[in-house]
Amino acid sequence: MDVRYERASKSFGSTQALAPLDLTVPDGKFLAMLGPSGCGKTTALRLLAGLEQPTSGRIYIGDRDVTRLEPRHRDVAMVFQSYALYPHKSVAENIAYPLRLRRSAAAERDERVRRVAELLGIGGLLGRMPRELSGGQRQRVALARAIVRRPHAFLMDEPLSNLDAQLRLQMRVEIKRLQRELGVTTLYVTHDQIEAMTMADLIAVMRDGALQQLATPAELYERPANLFVARFCGSPPMNVLDGAVEDGSFRHPTGSIPLPGAEIRGPVKLGFRPEHAEVTDHGAPDSLAGEIYVVEPLGNETLVTVRLEDELLNIRAHAGFDRPVGERCAVRPAEGRVHLFDKDSGEALAKPGERGASSAGHAATAGI
Amino acid sequence: MGTSSVAVPARGRRGSELWARLLASPWLLLAPAAIALAAVAAYPLIYGVRASFHAYRYGRDVGSAGLENYRAIFEDHTFWTALGTTAKYVALAVSIETLLGLGLALLVASQLRFSRFIRVSLVLPMTVAPVVVGVIWRLMYASDIGVVNPLFSALGLGKPNVLANPGSAFLGVVAVDVWEWTPLLFLIILAGLQSLPQEPIEAARVDGAGPVRVFFDHTLPLLRPVLMVAVVLRLIDAVGTFDQIFVLTKGGPGTATQLISTYSYNTAFQFTQYGRGMAMVVSLLVLVLLLTIVAIKLMRNAAARTSS
Ligand SMILES: Nc1ncnc2c1ncn2[C@@H]1O[C@H](COP(=O)(O)OP(=O)(O)OP(=O)(O)O)[C@@H](O)[C@H]1O
Numbered sequence: 264m265d266v267r268y269e270r271a272s273k274s275f276g277s278t279q280a281l282a283p284l285d286l287t288v289p290d291g292k293f294l295a296m297l298g299p300s301g302c303g304k305t306t307a308l309r310l311l312a313g314l315e316q317p318t319s320g321r322i323y324i325g326d327r328d329v330t331r332l333e334p335r336h337r338d339v340a341m342v343f344q345s346y347a348l349y350p351h352k353s354v355a356e357n358i359a360y361p362l363r364l365r366r367s368a369a370a371e372r373d374e375r376v377r378r379v380a381e382l383l384g385i386g387g388l389l390g391r392m393p394r395e396l397s398g399g400q401r402q403r404v405a406l407a408r409a410i411v412r413r414p415h416a417f418l419m420d421e422p423l424s425n426l427d428a429q430l431r432l433q434m435r436v437e438i439k440r441l442q443r444e445l446g447v448t449t450l451y452v453t454h455d456q457i458e459a460m461t462m463a464d465l466i467a468v469m470r471d472g473a474l475q476q477l478a479t480p481a482e483l484y485e486r487p488a489n490l491f492v493a494r495f496c497g498s499p500p501m502n503v504l505d506g507a508v509e510d511g512s513f514r515h516p517t518g519s520i521p522l523p524g525a526e527i528r529g530p531v532k533l534g535f536r537p538e539h540a541e542v543t544d545h546g547a548p549d550s551l552a553g554e555i556y557v558v559e560p561l562g563n564e565t566l567v568t569v570r571l572e573d574e575l576l577n578i579r580a581h582a583g584f585d586r587p588v589g590e591r592c593a594v595r596p597a598e599g600r601v602h603l604f605d606k607d608s609g610e611a612l613a614k615p616g617e618r619g620a621s622s623a624g625h626a627a628t629a630g631i
Numbered sequence: 632m633g634t635s636s637v638a639v640p641a642r643g644r645r646g647s648e649l650w651a652r653l654l655a656s657p658w659l660l661l662a663p664a665a666i667a668l669a670a671v672a673a674y675p676l677i678y679g680v681r682a683s684f685h686a687y688r689y690g691r692d693v694g695s696a697g698l699e700n701y702r703a704i705f706e707d708h709t710f711w712t713a714l715g716t717t718a719k720y721v722a723l724a725v726s727i728e729t730l731l732g733l734g735l736a737l738l739v740a741s742q743l744r745f746s747r748f749i750r751v752s753l754v755l756p757m758t759v760a761p762v763v764v765g766v767i768w769r770l771m772y773a774s775d776i777g778v779v780n781p782l783f784s785a786l787g788l789g790k791p792n793v794l795a796n797p798g799s800a801f802l803g804v805v806a807v808d809v810w811e812w813t814p815l816l817f818l819i820i821l822a823g824l825q826s827l828p829q830e831p832i833e834a835a836r837v838d839g840a841g842p843v844r845v846f847f848d849h850t851l852p853l854l855r856p857v858l859m860v861a862v863v864l865r866l867i868d869a870v871g872t873f874d875q876i877f878v879l880t881k882g883g884p885g886t887a888t889q890l891i892s893t894y895s896y897n898t899a900f901q902f903t904q905y906g907r908g909m910a911m912v913v914s915l916l917v918l919v920l921l922l923t924i925v926a927i928k929l930m931r932n933a934a935a936r937t938s939s
């Protein structure tokens with residue numbers, strides 16, 4: 264079933280945790296809510312679960328207005344950020360509890376608990392009490408308790424935050440596969456952009472309680488709606504330079520970059536991703552002059568930091584990159600891969616060579 | 632040069648360190664309390680235990696009596712009746728107080744609007760000295776000037792003369808205990824309720840549990856350690872109830888409200904059998920001690936099972 268926020272907002276006293284939010288998760292889709300700490304992600308989930316009443320606006324699950332409905336009548340399953348296991352129940356009892364409340368037959372219940380536990384690699388822990396588990400194990404029990412049933416929607420609040428890198432990768436795959444298989448609408452909160460990019464059909468980027476952009480992962484990467492989104496998605500983050508557009512070129516004290524087809528002029532911010540630029544020889548045309556500042560070989564590639572006067576740029580280079588630190592060099596962004604942002608508001612301007620104003624933020628659901 | 636300039640402050644520091652360590656050591660800090668405790672608690676206790684092994688005639692110690700006092704109370708029918716009455720009194724009073732306290736605490740915890748008013752009005756009985764409580768209720772129960780009789784007859788229930796009949800006298804003294812001590816349980820349980828972790832309860836609500844399931848599946852088990860502490864405290868305290876009973880009924884009519892406390896008081900001070908009175912008190916003490924040990928064991932287990 265689809266899930267819909269209609270201008271739903273939440274304030275705690277004078278602090279606004281969530282600005283009026285309009286957001287729809289289409290039926291069966293996986294939406295990742297991405298944003299820094301304190302941006303209102305948990306609040307949004309709690310509103311949907313019914314643990315918090317919106318200060319204004321309405322919430323729908325399917326066609327049903329659930330705004331005033333008790334949590335138990337909404338039929339959603341939630342993984343809490345703090346796990347919220349039942350401390351006085353064993354792992355098996357924890358996982359079985361939602362099924363027990365639904366009066367499912369004991370044999371079927373045990374079987375499902377066992378299967379889910381196996382899937383998450385906690386089959387050997389069923390007899391333990393929560394306090395006898397590590398953080399990562401508790402987190403997987405919390406996840407198991409949610410996916411053991413078939414609700415209208417899964418709400419997951421950073422369900423992998425406490426796992427080691429390898430386990431996280433493995434769980435990421437399992438959750439994604441399970442979600443596709445069951446086709447249950449899922450809201451997945453994370454502040455890890457890689458998790459969001461790899462798992463989600465749609466990503467909602469939040470900041471200070473306000474939705475910044477709703478888009479597919481590809482769209483988000485290609486057409487960030489503003490500087491915040493641009494820098495939040497991608498690692499290392501997008502390079503951003505202050506300068507001005509004149510005569511179809513971006514002018515910076517260290518050089519100029521041609522922007523074929525650019526229609527605007529005046530001061531702007533120019534952004535390009537580390538993977539969309541190359542380090543070349545000093546004095547090369549259409550490049551920005553600087554010097555090699557740090558070189559970090561990662562095995563499959565090399566991360567190069569270049570200093571331009573007083574700014575540092577991150578560039579992804581090939582594995583065999585061998586310019587010495589301190590050497591004078593130049594950075595040349597790939598043609599057609601630069602983004603322009605309004606100098607003051609940070610809103611995206613039309614991509615050079617493309618027609619129309621900033622449409623990135625609103626064409627979001629078109630691809631779905 | 633370098634060494635001397637370091638050594639001098641070092642010596643000074645060592646002295647002050649010693650002083651600091653002495654000040655911070657538990658023994659010095661505990662000493663005053665330990666001495667006071669020994670004076671007010673340990674001495675009378677030892678004196679009482681000693682007295683229980685001595686014979687008294689006309690109130691005077693006439694030497695050791697061995698286990699004679701204990702044999703006497705063991706064969707004393709009234710002692711066993713008093714023990715039974717004490718058990719009944721404690722069990723009835725404490726269960727009513729716990730249930731009432733729990734119910735009120737749940738009400739106040741969920742209905743935060745009147746909580747302050749309820750809390751204040753409920754704490755008042757606890758601030759009244761037990762003897763005064765006894766006097767107040769004796770007046771209320773009194774057949775001539777009391778309010779209980781008119782109240783009952785207004786409801787068409789006749790005049791109960793509460794303290795005059797064995798059955799109603801027992802319920803009457805239990806009611807006074809309930810009136811005085813329910814607030815204590817209410818307060819402890821309310822504090823416990825308000826410090827319960829909210830997340831498991833929220834998780835249960837999302838998982839599909841209604842208020843009743845949440846209470847029995849989560850609130851009550853999570854509250855159990857607090858509940859146990861409150862009940863054990865009250866149990867131990869209730870076993871020694873004396874003041875109100877003494878003021879209200881002196882153990883009567885007959886032996887209807889005769890507790891070990893009042894019976895041992897009568898034995899020791901009315902019949903000047905100090906040794907036998909003390910033997911009763913000591914027996915009760917041992918019984919309470921055993922009960923407490925069992926209770927604490929149970930509590931530990933419960934706490935270990937619920938703590939996360
Ligand atoms: N019960 C509350 N009372 C007051 N303020 C609250 C409450 N819950 C959340 N807030 C505030 O609302 C804002 C959003 O909080 P929220 O928990 O939704 O953030 P989040 O995006 O989940 O952050 P994180 O990634 O750290 O979990 C924060 O500024 C927080 O301080």
Ligand SMILES: [Mg+2]
Nearest residue numbers: 304305344420
């Ligand atoms: Mg959160």
